[in-house]
Amino acid sequence: MDKKLKLKLNIVLVIIGILFLSLSESIFGSYQVRILNLCAIYIVLAVSLNLINGYIGMLSLGSAGFMALGAYASALLTMSAQVKEMNFFLTPIVPILANVELPFIVALLIGGILSAFVAFLIGFPVLKLTDDYLAIATLGFGEIIRVVFTNLQSITNGPLGLKGLPDYTNIYWSWGWAVFTVIVIGFLIKGSYGKSFKAIRENEIAAKAVGINVMKYKLMAFVISAFFTGIGGGLLAHLIGTIDPLMFRFILTFNIVLIIVLGGLGSVSGSIIGSIIFVIALEGLRFLDAPMNFGLFTIPGVPGTRMVVFSAILLFIILFYRKGIMGRQELSWEKVCSVKSRFKRSK
Amino acid sequence: MSSILSCRDLTIKFGGLTAVDTYNMEIEQGEIVGLIGPNGAGKTTIFNMITGVYLPTNGEVYLNGEKIDGLKIEEIVKKGVVRTFQNIRLFDDMSVLENVFIAQQMNISSNIFASILRTKGYRAEESKMFENAMLLLKEVGLEQFAEYKASSLPYGKQRRLEIARALATKPKVLLLDEPAAGMNPQESVELMEFIHQIRDKFGVTIFLIEHHMQVVMGVCDRVYVIDYGETIAKGVPSEIQKNPKVIEAYLGVD
Amino acid sequence: MDIFFQHLINALSLGSLYALIAIGYTMVYGIIRLINFAHGEIFMISAYFAFYLFGVFLLPWWLSFLLAILLTILTGIFVEKIAYKPLRNYPRVSVMISAIGVSFFLQNLGIVVFGGRPKAFPVPEIFGKIVKIASVQFVGVSAYIPVVTILALLALLHIIYKTKIGMAMRASSLDIETTSLMGISVNKVVSITFAIGSGLAAVGGIMWSMRYPQLMPVMGLIPGLKCFIAAVVGGIGKIKGAVVGGLVIGFGEIAIVALSPSLSGFRDAFAFVLLIAILMIKPTGIFGSNAIEKV
Numbered sequence: 001m002d003k004k005l006k007l008k009l010n011i012v013l014v015i016i017g018i019l020f021l022s023l024s025e026s027i028f029g030s031y032q033v034r035i036l037n038l039c040a041i042y043i044v045l046a047v048s049l050n051l052i053n054g055y056i057g058m059l060s061l062g063s064a065g066f067m068a069l070g071a072y073a074s075a076l077l078t079m080s081a082q083v084k085e086m087n088f089f090l091t092p093i094v095p096i097l098a099n100v101e102l103p104f105i106v107a108l109l110i111g112g113i114l115s116a117f118v119a120f121l122i123g124f125p126v127l128k129l130t131d132d133y134l135a136i137a138t139l140g141f142g143e144i145i146r147v148v149f150t151n152l153q154s155i156t157n158g159p160l161g162l163k164g165l166p167d168y169t170n171i172y173w174s175w176g177w178a179v180f181t182v183i184v185i186g187f188l189i190k191g192s193y194g195k196s197f198k199a200i201r202e203n204e205i206a207a208k209a210v211g212i213n214v215m216k217y218k219l220m221a222f223v224i225s226a227f228f229t230g231i232g233g234g235l236l237a238h239l240i241g242t243i244d245p246l247m248f249r250f251i252l253t254f255n256i257v258l259i260i261v262l263g264g265l266g267s268v269s270g271s272i273i274g275s276i277i278f279v280i281a282l283e284g285l286r287f288l289d290a291p292m293n294f295g296l297f298t299i300p301g302v303p304g305t306r307m308v309v310f311s312a313i314l315l316f317i318i319l320f321y322r323k324g325i326m327g328r329q330e331l332s333w334e335k336v337c338s339v340k341s342r343f344k345r346s347k
Numbered sequence: 348m349s350s351i352l353s354c355r356d357l358t359i360k361f362g363g364l365t366a367v368d369t370y371n372m373e374i375e376q377g378e379i380v381g382l383i384g385p386n387g388a389g390k391t392t393i394f395n396m397i398t399g400v401y402l403p404t405n406g407e408v409y410l411n412g413e414k415i416d417g418l419k420i421e422e423i424v425k426k427g428v429v430r431t432f433q434n435i436r437l438f439d440d441m442s443v444l445e446n447v448f449i450a451q452q453m454n455i456s457s458n459i460f461a462s463i464l465r466t467k468g469y470r471a472e473e474s475k476m477f478e479n480a481m482l483l484l485k486e487v488g489l490e491q492f493a494e495y496k497a498s499s500l501p502y503g504k505q506r507r508l509e510i511a512r513a514l515a516t517k518p519k520v521l522l523l524d525e526p527a528a529g530m531n532p533q534e535s536v537e538l539m540e541f542i543h544q545i546r547d548k549f550g551v552t553i554f555l556i557e558h559h560m561q562v563v564m565g566v567c568d569r570v571y572v573i574d575y576g577e578t579i580a581k582g583v584p585s586e587i588q589k590n591p592k593v594i595e596a597y598l599g600v601d
Numbered sequence: 602m603d604i605f606f607q608h609l610i611n612a613l614s615l616g617s618l619y620a621l622i623a624i625g626y627t628m629v630y631g632i633i634r635l636i637n638f639a640h641g642e643i644f645m646i647s648a649y650f651a652f653y654l655f656g657v658f659l660l661p662w663w664l665s666f667l668l669a670i671l672l673t674i675l676t677g678i679f680v681e682k683i684a685y686k687p688l689r690n691y692p693r694v695s696v697m698i699s700a701i702g703v704s705f706f707l708q709n710l711g712i713v714v715f716g717g718r719p720k721a722f723p724v725p726e727i728f729g730k731i732v733k734i735a736s737v738q739f740v741g742v743s744a745y746i747p748v749v750t751i752l753a754l755l756a757l758l759h760i761i762y763k764t765k766i767g768m769a770m771r772a773s774s775l776d777i778e779t780t781s782l783m784g785i786s787v788n789k790v791v792s793i794t795f796a797i798g799s800g801l802a803a804v805g806g807i808m809w810s811m812r813y814p815q816l817m818p819v820m821g822l823i824p825g826l827k828c829f830i831a832a833v834v835g836g837i838g839k840i841k842g843a844v845v846g847g848l849v850i851g852f853g854e855i856a857i858v859a860l861s862p863s864l865s866g867f868r869d870a871f872a873f874v875l876l877i878a879i880l881m882i883k884p885t886g887i888f889g890s891n892a893i894e895k896v
Contacts, residue, residue, distance in 0.1 A: 122877075125877070125880065133880060135697060136833065147867060191462040192448075203439075205432075206436035208424070209432070210429070210516055212421060214421065261698055304713045314705075
């Protein structure tokens with residue numbers, strides 16, 4: 001398929017996308033808009049986690065920790081002094097943070113950078129470890145962050161969490177970041193750095209044997225991923241409006257792992273598709289937890305059913321469709337058109 | 348010391364076992380030197396010490412007079428010593444062309460931002476790298492397989508690809524670990540010619556481990572023989588063939 | 602001084618419980634190189650089995666506990682056959698994700714079936730009564746825990762070192778491929794390993810429920826993680842490592858609570874900090890040996 005046609009198709013897609021998003025707030029109710037925002041945020045989270053877990057091949061389970069860093073950092077920087085005072089009624093907030101109030105973009109970026117910085121710090125010792133240990137170490141890191149945040153009353157307000165965050169996240173912020181994340185990581189993967197990541201995944205020793213500085217690349221991927229994960233955390237915080245340490249338990253990471261496994265480890269478009277399916281399913285399956293009214297009788301809802309179904313789905317995918325929806329491949333116009341022609345042929 | 352690669356009393360112990368004991372070796376620029384010995388003698392271990400996979404317990408390795416033992420694998424590759432593996436280690440899921448392309452990554456000067464933004468400078472570098480990779484594939488006769496997945500090539504061609512990939516790092520010394528493994532007599536003869544060609548075309552010094560005696564005798568200028576970690580003979584192939592200790596090591600004593 | 606003995610007994614029982622569960626992790630990892638994330642849920646299920654058998658069906662306690670252990674063992678073997686065995690030849694990432702999936706599945710199934718609210722475990726009289734020696738006071742079960750643990754360990758060591766299947770297990774943990782080439786059924790070895798690991802987790806789970814009688818479907822999550830860390834700290838794959846690791850974490854946690862009550866919120870972080878420390882100092886663990894990868 002020639003480049004000009006592809007470019008035209010892409011431009012059309014982008015225009016449709018922008019139109020859709022700008023009209024969404026007027027056409028849809030707030031519930032649907034929230035779902036759209038969540039889709040975008042999970043795209044940011046999934047695509048960035050896929051960079052390490054799928055593309056370079058290291059199983060990192062620390063997303064929740066990086067999200068917490070991004071969320072708390074950005075929240076503390078966007079909350080006004082009064083809101084902070086209301087929150088920190090048990091123990092006053094540390095003086096430095098008491099009066100800081102920054103614009104959303106700055107706060108978000110600081111959250112992302114903090115997250116990236118922490119990733120850089122723990123990267124050296126942790127990335128030397130082999131798969132299993134790396135997984136546990138990153139999981140442990142996530143838990144340590146959570147426990148620390150639960151106990152640092154004067155900075156994070158401890159178990160009470162932070163309420164009343166300004167609801168800055170709107171359709172433009174979330175999808176803007178989603179697009180940005182996909183572009184950055186997409187181009188990163190397309191270039192020679194991406195090929196190095198792939199080489200490391202395929203055969204780490206051979207990668208070293210052709211001069212690739214494996215540690216440097218692993219660290220690079222880890223830090224970039226943490227940055228975007230932190231941004232995702234910040235976006236989520238300003239969508240929901242409240243955060244507390246319990247939000248950032250392992251289950252949060254688990255959900256993102258589920259998405260990238262569903263979409264295909266190593267495929268950016270797979271992560272996008274996976275995120276959208278996940279968020280819709282999350283909302284769509286909510287009925288499982290709630291009482292179901294069948295007119296004559298009501299089945300009382302059993303909370304937790306939704307997660308049972310989700311974990312069953314994850315198990316099903318990993319046991320029978322290991323490669324996920326896209327496997328390691330990316331969606332492209334060629335593929336879309338071939339589906340169309342296959343459809344035509346079978347008619 | 349005019350040698351390009353030398354080992355001085357190279358020793359490695361694993362727990363109580365001395366796998367390699369005071370290995371000494373000098374290789375001159377442009378030579379093709381062989382390392383032979385029965386299975387388990389310690390040949391790959393010596394390779395591993397030279398290339399930085401293992402840290403020697405004692406002794407040193409020098410490249411052009413510069414001490415390279417103790418450096419990381421990728422640093423040693425940058426200095427100009429590269430190796431292939433006994434059980435071929437290709438990037439299976441990547442194409443033949445990409446395998447050779449990626450071996451030039453260590454010399455790329457564009458940084459990560461240039462790569463993401465796909466600046467003109469970066470794109471120029473990238474296409475140069477692909478060009479070089481294609482040229483190398485032509486040299487080794489694999490250019491028609493450029494877009495194939497590396498794992499789909501037949502065994503003999505996979506070996507060539509691994510060697511081409513190693514050559515893409517512009518090495519001074521090329522270490523080949525059993526390049527003729529699994530080849531039939533005709534393939535081995537082709538390999539011999541191939542090794543001569545790359546020494547002549549690329550000016551690399553070659554150090555190889557082999558079990559195929561005809562390859563060793565046909566291609567090597569000199570040979571080192573080790574058994575149970577100890578050097579039992581060294582010299583030109585014709586001398587080695589007649590050396591009683593070598594015969595004993597391979598065939599046993601009556 | 603009495604406080605000291607109080608803490609000592611607490612530390613010893615907590616450490617022993619951690620040790621029992623850690624052994625399950627280490628044995629499974631030693632043979633099939635899998636971090637069985639779901640092991641904590643096996644522990645949780647044993648507690649609920651015992652709860653229903655003893656507290657709801659009102660069987661005598663010794664029968665309930667025995668049956669609970671048996672049912673848990675069967676559950677462990679079942680999980681292995683369904684979720685791990687099919688992935689045995691696939692990259693480790695896949696099995697690990699499967700284990701995480703099983704863990705969440707069981708936790709949430711527990712929430713659905715048992716209800717998310719805590720249940721009070723009916724502690725049998727002999728274990729629940731408060732014992733007083735000199736002026737030191739403790740719950741009866743605290744004394745039984747170390748004793749039972751030691752007995753379980755002795756039984757385990759007997760199996761590992763004095764039986765044929767034990768030898769098969771030891772061989773498998775060194776080199777599973779070659780062991781299978783020697784005609785030993787890998788499936789059987791793996792099943793038995795899971796059986797033993799689950800059995801010990803069940804013993805630990807039941808005693809845990811008597812010591813900390815609040816049952817929740819998520820009760821296995823944090824202890825499970827800590828016990829895995831215990832196994833890593835001691836040297837993954839080494840049984841004595843798991844025991845030492847469990848005791849270290851048990852004692853460490855009680856020490857934090859004892860010495861600095863204000864920091865007791867950080868008690869749960871102790872294990873994770875210890876993990877990071879050991880991974881940086883000696884990743885193979887206290888008793889671990891360095892495996893050289895063949896290049």
